[in-house]
Amino acid sequence: MSSTWMTTRAWLLMLPLLVVMVAVIGWPLVDTVNLSFTDAKLVGTGGNYVGFDNYTNMLSSSNFSRTLVTTTLFAVISVAAEMVIGVLAALLLNQQFHGRAVLRALMILPWALPTVVNATLWRLIYNPEYGALNAALTQLNLIDAYRSWLGEPGTALAALIVADCWKNFPLVALIALAALQAVPRDITAASLVDGAGPFNRFRFVILPYLAGPLMVALVLRTIEAFKVFDIIWVMTRGGPANSTRTLSILVYQEAFSFQRAGSGASLALIVTLLVTVLAVAYAALVRKTAGSAA
Amino acid sequence: MERRSPAFTIFVYVCALLLAAIILAPIAWLFIMSISPAADLAAKPLRWWPQAADFSRYQTLLSTAENSAGAAFTSSLRNSLEIAGMATLAALALAIPAGWAVSRTPAIGWSLSMVIATYMLPPVALAVPLYMGLSHLGLLNNVFGLALVYLTILAPFTTWLMKSGFDSIPREIEAAAMIDGAGLFQTLRIITLPLAAPVMATSALFAVLLAWDEFFYALLFTSDQRAKTLTVAIADLAGGRVSDYGLIATAGVLAALPPVLIGLVMQRALISGLTSGGVKG
Numbered sequence: 001m002s003s004t005w006m007t008t009r010a011w012l013l014m015l016p017l018l019v020v021m022v023a024v025i026g027w028p029l030v031d032t033v034n035l036s037f038t039d040a041k042l043v044g045t046g047g048n049y050v051g052f053d054n055y056t057n058m059l060s061s062s063n064f065s066r067t068l069v070t071t072t073l074f075a076v077i078s079v080a081a082e083m084v085i086g087v088l089a090a091l092l093l094n095q096q097f098h099g100r101a102v103l104r105a106l107m108i109l110p111w112a113l114p115t116v117v118n119a120t121l122w123r124l125i126y127n128p129e130y131g132a133l134n135a136a137l138t139q140l141n142l143i144d145a146y147r148s149w150l151g152e153p154g155t156a157l158a159a160l161i162v163a164d165c166w167k168n169f170p171l172v173a174l175i176a177l178a179a180l181q182a183v184p185r186d187i188t189a190a191s192l193v194d195g196a197g198p199f200n201r202f203r204f205v206i207l208p209y210l211a212g213p214l215m216v217a218l219v220l221r222t223i224e225a226f227k228v229f230d231i232i233w234v235m236t237r238g239g240p241a242n243s244t245r246t247l248s249i250l251v252y253q254e255a256f257s258f259q260r261a262g263s264g265a266s267l268a269l270i271v272t273l274l275v276t277v278l279a280v281a282y283a284a285l286v287r288k289t290a291g292s293a294a
Numbered sequence: 295m296e297r298r299s300p301a302f303t304i305f306v307y308v309c310a311l312l313l314a315a316i317i318l319a320p321i322a323w324l325f326i327m328s329i330s331p332a333a334d335l336a337a338k339p340l341r342w343w344p345q346a347a348d349f350s351r352y353q354t355l356l357s358t359a360e361n362s363a364g365a366a367f368t369s370s371l372r373n374s375l376e377i378a379g380m381a382t383l384a385a386l387a388l389a390i391p392a393g394w395a396v397s398r399t400p401a402i403g404w405s406l407s408m409v410i411a412t413y414m415l416p417p418v419a420l421a422v423p424l425y426m427g428l429s430h431l432g433l434l435n436n437v438f439g440l441a442l443v444y445l446t447i448l449a450p451f452t453t454w455l456m457k458s459g460f461d462s463i464p465r466e467i468e469a470a471a472m473i474d475g476a477g478l479f480q481t482l483r484i485i486t487l488p489l490a491a492p493v494m495a496t497s498a499l500f501a502v503l504l505a506w507d508e509f510f511y512a513l514l515f516t517s518d519q520r521a522k523t524l525t526v527a528i529a530d531l532a533g534g535r536v537s538d539y540g541l542i543a544t545a546g547v548l549a550a551l552p553p554v555l556i557g558l559v560m561q562r563a564l565i566s567g568l569t570s571g572g573v574k575g
Contacts, residue, residue: 006398006399007399007401007402009395009399009478010395010396010398010399010401010402011395011402013391013392013394013395014391014392014395014396014402014405014406016387016388016391016392017388017389017391017392017409017449017453018392018405018409020388020445020449021409021412021446021449021450024420024424024442024443024445024446025412025415025420025446027423027427028419028420028422028423028424028427029415029419029420029423031422031423031426032419032420032422032423035422035423042422042425042426089313092306092309092310092313095306097303097306097307097310099310099314100310103310103313103314105558105561106314106317106318107317108557108558108561108564108565109317109318109321109554109557109558110317110320110321111557112503112550112553112554112556112557112558113321113550113553113554114506114507114524114525114549114550114553115507115509115525116507116509116525116528116529116549117324117528117546117549117550119529119532120528120529120531120532120542120545120546121320121321121323121324121543121546122320123532124324124327124532124539124542124543125320125323127539129336130335130336130340130539132323132340135338135339135340135342138339139339139340166316166320170317174565178565223413223414226416227416227417227418229417229418229509229510230509230510230525233509233513233529234509234529234532234533237533247416248416248417248418248510251416251418251421252418252421255418255421255422256421256425256514261422261426264418264422265422268416268418268419268421268422269419271416271418271419272414272415272416272419275414275415275416276414279414
């Protein structure tokens with residue numbers, strides 16, 4: 001069979017997917033770019049061309065810089081915590097003990113719980129009047145009076161990060177565990193004979209096997225944390241006093257609550273650009289890690 | 295296996311218990327809230343274990359009496375099932391031919407890379423035009439409209455999974471069938487697709503889970519019982535003025551049940567699907 005025909009046939013089989021992707025992703029993205037240069041409202045006619053006004057207004061607003069800081073804090077702290085706790089849990093699950101298979105099966109639960117259900121669950125746990133956290137801390141004499149964990153700017157973001165970590169660290173643990181089980185036994189045995197301590201064994205023998213898969217998990221989790229919307233919307237809607245407002249929440253408010261489609265679009269594209277830069281930088285890092293591990 | 299000191303063994307068990315408690319406590323509490331009488335949940339000090347299990351909330355939510363809390367819940371349950379089912383079928387219909395084509399013809403692989411790169415796009419970057427487009431087509435607050443939008447998430451992911459699946463089926467088997475005189479579509483139908491059945495099942499499960507979990511587009515594009523999904527219904531309950539927290543917890547348990555069961559039963563397949571990206575880098 002000729003290779004031109006093979007390629008043509010492949011394109012034909014690819015065509016339905018490409019047509020749908022252009023319709024539901026390609027066209028909307030182009031339209032968002034167009035909108036971002038106008039003062040269009042969400043409803044009504046097209047709006048007028050305003051050049052880069054939306055972009056300069058957005059980038060110079062204090063709302064944007066504060067939201068960028070909040071998003072970065074959320075992403076960096078929650079992803080870092082998920083990585084550390086996930087790897088520790090994987091190291092534990094890689095040990096031999098009774099009930100290990102059951103515990104490993106349980107790890108799938110937080111991951112399988114829908115994000116909105118997770119957010120609702122933690123909202124109930126943090127409830128200022130009847131929540132389990134207040135009850136537990138009071139009964140343990142750790143706090144004197146019930147607190148509004150999601151209602152105080154000082155604790156709301158931390159409370160969100162805990163809820164996000166609880167749902168996502170098991171995924172990191174399962175990925176790390178799969179990688180740990182690929183470490184050849186004789187290598188760890190040899191390092192033991194050579195007298196390597198636990199820390200050196202982890203650093204020089206085990207970590208190189210973990211590095212590749214963990215980098216991929218790190219990239220995917222960071223991108224998702226940067227785009228975060230669901231958990232924050234359900235738990236705090238960006239409040240109190242905008243202390244948990246992330247970039248996606250800000251775009252939602254701009255485009256849908258205030259119906260400013262044009263400036264919402266420009267902000268959405270700024271977020272897209274940030275995520276793309278992050279992803280490209282990470283991809284380079286992944287390639288480097290994969291190269292050094294091989 | 296190296297010998298472990300007794301102290302280390304104890305340490306391992308303590309850590310294992312701690313991990314189990316961290317994982318289980320919130321989930322167990324969600325279930326306990328759903329069967330505790332409202333008075334127990336509002337008691338101070340909080341009653342951690344109900345005096346008598348009360349399953350009436352499950353009955354309330356699953357009843358279909360008109361204008362009840364149950365009617366809103368069951369309609370959102372039905373919408374979620376319909377939308378997840380339609381979007382999954384459509385995604386597979388696109389993903390199977392495309393995944394096979396890319397697997398057998400690497401020259402066009404870059405087009406799949408482009409499709410997958412859309413994963414980086416935050417949904418907010420597409421939301422405004424999609425809103426205007428659906429509104430123009432009369433598909434706002436419509437299960438077909440939402441299922442169509444879900445293809446933005448489901449189709450790239452299932453295509454990528456199907457492509458990896460076809461990669462592991464040797465093309466020599468297909469070549470042998472063709473030498474025996476089978477045409478392309480006959481070969482695919484008799485040889486390739488049956489071999490790819492497990493991958494198709496895994497892809498379908500992932501797609502259902504993704505659609506079941508989706509919240510952002512559902513929040514934007516639906517407004518009442520005709521199309522509201524479970525996630526939106528639960529967010530409504532959680533954000534509204536419902537005085538019985540047990541009812542919110544019950545809705546959460548019911549919404550979590552299908553994906554949790556899928557997760558437990560399909561553990562092995564799901565984990566290999568999740569980690570294959572990591573292992574291949």
